[in-house]
Amino acid sequence: MKSRSSLQLTSGLLAAVLSLSATRAAEGYVPVKGLAPMPPEIAALPVEQAVLTPPPLVPPAITRRSPARVVVDLEVREVVGRIADGTQYTFWTYGGTVPGSFIRIREGDVVEFHLNNHPSSKLPHNIDLHAVTGPGGGAASSFTAPGHSSQFTFKALNPGLYVYHCATAPVPMHISNGMYGLILVEPAEGLPPVDKEFYVMQGDFYTVGAYGEGGLQTFDMAKSIDERPTYVLLNGAVGALVGDKALAAEAGQDVRIYFGVGGPNLMSSFHVIGEIFDRVYPEAGLKFVQEHVQTTLVPAGGATMVDFKVDVPGTYVLVDHSLSRAFNKGALGMLKVSGAEDRVVYSGKEVDSVYLGSQSAAGSLSSKREDELKKQIAAQIKANPTIAGLTKEMQMEKGKQVYMQNCFACHMPTGEGMAGVFPPLAKSDYLMADRERAIRIVLKGLNGKITVNGVDYNSAMPPQQDVLTEEQIADVLTYATNNWGNAADAYTVDEVRRVKSDTL
Amino acid sequence: MLTAVQFRRFTDNVSRTLRAAALAGVFFFPILAQAMSASAGQPPRDVAPVLIPAGVYRPLSRATTDPETVAVAAFRLDALPVTNAQFLAFVTTHPQWRRSRVSPLFADETYLRNWAGDLDPGPASPPDSPVVNVSWFAARAYARAAGLRLPTLAEWEVAAAAGYTTPIGRAEPDFVQDLLAWLARPVPAVLPSVATAKPNLHGACGLHGLVWEWVDDFNTAMVVGESRADAARDQNAFCGGAAAGVSDTSDYAAFMRQALRSSLKAKQGTTSLGFRCAEDLPSTDLPSP
Numbered sequence: 082m083k084s085r086s087s088l089q090l091t092s093g094l095l096a097a098v099l100s101l102s103a104t105r106a107a108e109g110y111v112p113v114k115g116l117a118p119m120p121p122e123i124a125a126l127p128v129e130q131a132v133l134t135p136p137p138l139v140p141p142a143i144t145r146r147s148p149a150r151v152v153v154d155l156e157v158r159e160v161v162g163r164i165a166d167g168t169q170y171t172f173w174t175y176g177g178t179v180p181g182s183f184i185r186i187r188e189g190d191v192v193e194f195h196l197n198n199h200p201s202s203k204l205p206h207n208i209d210l211h212a213v214t215g216p217g218g219g220a221a222s223s224f225t226a227p228g229h230s231s232q233f234t235f236k237a238l239n240p241g242l243y244v245y246h247c248a249t250a251p252v253p254m255h256i257s258n259g260m261y262g263l264i265l266v267e268p269a270e271g272l273p274p275v276d277k278e279f280y281v282m283q284g285d286f287y288t289v290g291a292y293g294e295g296g297l298q299t300f301d302m303a304k305s306i307d308e309r310p311t312y313v314l315l316n317g318a319v320g321a322l323v324g325d326k327a328l329a330a331e332a333g334q335d336v337r338i339y340f341g342v343g344g345p346n347l348m349s350s351f352h353v354i355g356e357i358f359d360r361v362y363p364e365a366g367l368k369f370v371q372e373h374v375q376t377t378l379v380p381a382g383g384a385t386m387v388d389f390k391v392d393v394p395g396t397y398v399l400v401d402h403s404l405s406r407a408f409n410k411g412a413l414g415m416l417k418v419s420g421a422e423d424r425v426v427y428s429g430k431e432v433d434s435v436y437l438g439s440q441s442a443a444g445s446l447s448s449k450r451e452d453e454l455k456k457q458i459a460a461q462i463k464a465n466p467t468i469a470g471l472t473k474e475m476q477m478e479k480g481k482q483v484y485m486q487n488c489f490a491c492h493m494p495t496g497e498g499m500a501g502v503f504p505p506l507a508k509s510d511y512l513m514a515d516r517e518r519a520i521r522i523v524l525k526g527l528n529g530k531i532t533v534n535g536v537d538y539n540s541a542m543p544p545q546q547d548v549l550t551e552e553q554i555a556d557v558l559t560y561a562t563n564n565w566g567n568a569a570d571a572y573t574v575d576e577v578r579r580v581k582s583d584t585l
Numbered sequence: 586m587l588t589a590v591q592f593r594r595f596t597d598n599v600s601r602t603l604r605a606a607a608l609a610g611v612f613f614f615p616i617l618a619q620a621m622s623a624s625a626g627q628p629p630r631d632v633a634p635v636l637i638p639a640g641v642y643r644p645l646s647r648a649t650t651d652p653e654t655v656a657v658a659a660f661r662l663d664a665l666p667v668t669n670a671q672f673l674a675f676v677t678t679h680p681q682w683r684r685s686r687v688s689p690l691f692a693d694e695t696y697l698r699n700w701a702g703d704l705d706p707g708p709a710s711p712p713d714s715p716v717v718n719v720s721w722f723a724a725r726a727y728a729r730a731a732g733l734r735l736p737t738l739a740e741w742e743v744a745a746a747a748g749y750t751t752p753i754g755r756a757e758p759d760f761v762q763d764l765l766a767w768l769a770r771p772v773p774a775v776l777p778s779v780a781t782a783k784p785n786l787h788g789a790c791g792l793h794g795l796v797w798e799w800v801d802d803f804n805t806a807m808v809v810g811e812s813r814a815d816a817a818r819d820q821n822a823f824c825g826g827a828a829a830g831v832s833d834t835s836d837y838a839a840f841m842r843q844a845l846r847s848s849l850k851a852k853q854g855t856t857s858l859g860f861r862c863a864e865d866l867p868s869t870d871l872p873s874p
Binding site for chain 1: 695698761762765766768769770771772774797835837840841843844845847848849850853854855856857
């Protein structure tokens with residue numbers, strides 16, 4: 082009994098002492114300051130709970146004409162979801178979606194922000210709202226361990242549309258796993274009313290498997306660092322805005338798209354095929370509204386608002402006009418406009434007729450004839466001993482240049498090597514016995530004991546396949562096997578290539 | 586015949602048991618002490634520890650006044666993290682660490698939350714799965730009761746830097762991919778058995794890929810002292826600023842460990858945070874019994 086109680090006493094004391102220092106140090110990092118004192122005029126503001134919406138929905142416009150205290154409850158969840166048909170990915174999300182929930186507040190609002198990190202999360206997360214004025218945009222104040230919740234308050238000083246994102250290191254990974262969204266700070270006087278509002282965000286994703294490769298895909302750090310995305314997506318999945326999930330409007334309606342780029346790396350050349358933006362708020366600022374814009378550039382960690390009237394029914398495709406991303410990486414969505422046709426604004430296809438141009442029958446025949454002649458010339462060269470001899474001679478000259486740059490230091494300019502260390506090439510039984518072996522040694526190098534002209538050698542030759550081209554290897558072998566008393570057929574590039582692919 | 590390794594492990598076990606007995610203020614014949622360790626309040630230790638050779642830890646981020654590297658002496662580290670069964674044995678003999686009795690100073694309401702009851706891990710916490718939702722205080726108390734300690738951050742990082750087959754895991758593509766794959770998966774509702782963990786070069790299993798693990802000095806991950814320099818560094822801990830003054834910005838896993846450690850307080854636990862024990866190498870000048 083004595084032993085047990087003394088053990089407990091010791092550990093209890095130790096824990097008590099350590100608890101003081103540990104708690105102080107841990108809390109020193111992200112100090113919990115307690116609730117900010119609010120002056121009476123702020124404390125008297127009406128309190129309301131923010132309406133959050135998943136993409137592509139946007140919360141209703143704010144109708145009140147005075148500030149409020151707005152409570153935002155945003156939950157961080159790490160979820161496995163579909164990134165493409167048959168392909169899953171672990172998304173880290175704000176509110177369970179990519180992009181995260183849309184937040185809509187008004188200029189002058191005082192926002193009480195709660196970031197709740199779900200207990201099943203593996204990692205701590207936080208939020209940097211570009212709408213926040215203050216160090217880190219709220220990042221340090223919202224840094225939250227799994228299964229915990231953080232609260233901070235900010236005043237929305239500047240109207241506009243802002244990106245929010247996770248700012249926990251490694252930030253590029255948190256963002257490329259989907260941790261971004263938009264917060265709209267409506268100007269005090271409101272935005273011009275429109276008939277439909279949509280929420281679309283672009284992000285780049287990096288998976289180990291190629292585009293479309295099935296199964297649960299893993300984040301690829303190297304591709305991320307090199308900025309070589311596997312997917313570039315609108316709203317977090319291939320086809321998130323396609324088919325029955327396409328955005329929908331009716332002809333004659335005014336449409337607004339709140340468009341943001343989460344990144345982490347790529348900017349977007351945002352374009353709607355077949356539409357012209359009537360109004361663009363460049364970089365989501367409100368002061369200068371640009372009109373009649375075809376494509377608007379949106380930086381990573383930036384946003385824009387575009388307004389346009391849809392006049393003609395049909396399908397309009399939203400793309401990043403860096404088109405490989407749309408064509409090969411998924412950066413594509415659709416807006417389907419229903420309603421009556423207006424064939425004066427757009428007629429549809431009126432005529433289909435034949436046009437031949439340079440692809441006419443005569444042009445095609447001539448090109449075939451040219452190919453045949455080229456083949457005949459190649460065959461003539463091969464069959465003509467004079468030309469073949471000249472070819473070999475030229476190979477030897479080129480091979481000599483390669484030899485004098487890369488080989489002579491060990492094998493000596495005379496091909497005699499160095500006694501007991503580097504084997505000779507001149508009159509070498511080993512070199513001349515096996516063409517394939519000779520090619521392989523130049524390509525891959527050679528280690529260990531060999532016997533050349535009755536003498537043992539035991540050293541190393543470095544591989545040359547990353548140093549010399551296939552043509553240079555054929556040339557240098559032709560040189561070495563037709564010099565210093567050696568004689569052989571010329572080595573061809575085809576031979577080198579065959580050995581190279583055999584031994585890959 | 587005992588192999589050299591087996592013999593070393595045997596002698597280590599004996600010396601550890603001796604030390605535990607000495608700590609308890611009682612002297613037992615070694616074998617007897619080992620047999621009685623459970624009843625004497627010492628949690629069972631089923632797997633022999635592994636030797637982690639001396640190494641050098643290069644902190645991910647540091648103040649300009651901190652050294653660039655930290656030398657780590659060779660030490661012994663448990664091959665596996667502590668399981669629910671082992672922790673059950675501990676709380677059985679140390680009632681003050683049961684869920685219903687633990688002081689709120691030492692564990693918050695997440696403590697053993699996945700257990701069905703005080704002495705019943707229940708279906709969500711299989712006996713051979715790593716124990717999680719434990720506070721740093723609880724982990725430390727467990728280690729002390731076992732006559733052991735938690736590894737330091739530098740020790741843990743040195744042990745975990747090894748790959749499957751080489752001393753530098755970051756240079757092993759398989760290893761890196763497995764690590765990132767684990768980091769990118771959500772925490773499963775029921776954690777897998779510790780037996781599923783893959784050993785690294787030193788024979789330590791599951792340092793990556795099973796659960797996060799407490800280290801003794803976890804709260805030094807982003808040291809905050811009194812100096813203004815430290816305070817300035819503090820603000821750089823997020824977003825792109827996090828990359829300033831960092832030794833290897835491409836080691837994403839290290840960033841994530843640092844972020845997790847920084848987010849924790851000593852009384853907290855998470856659904857994916859466990860621990861394992863360590864000890865100094867037995868030294869020849871221990872007081873002989």
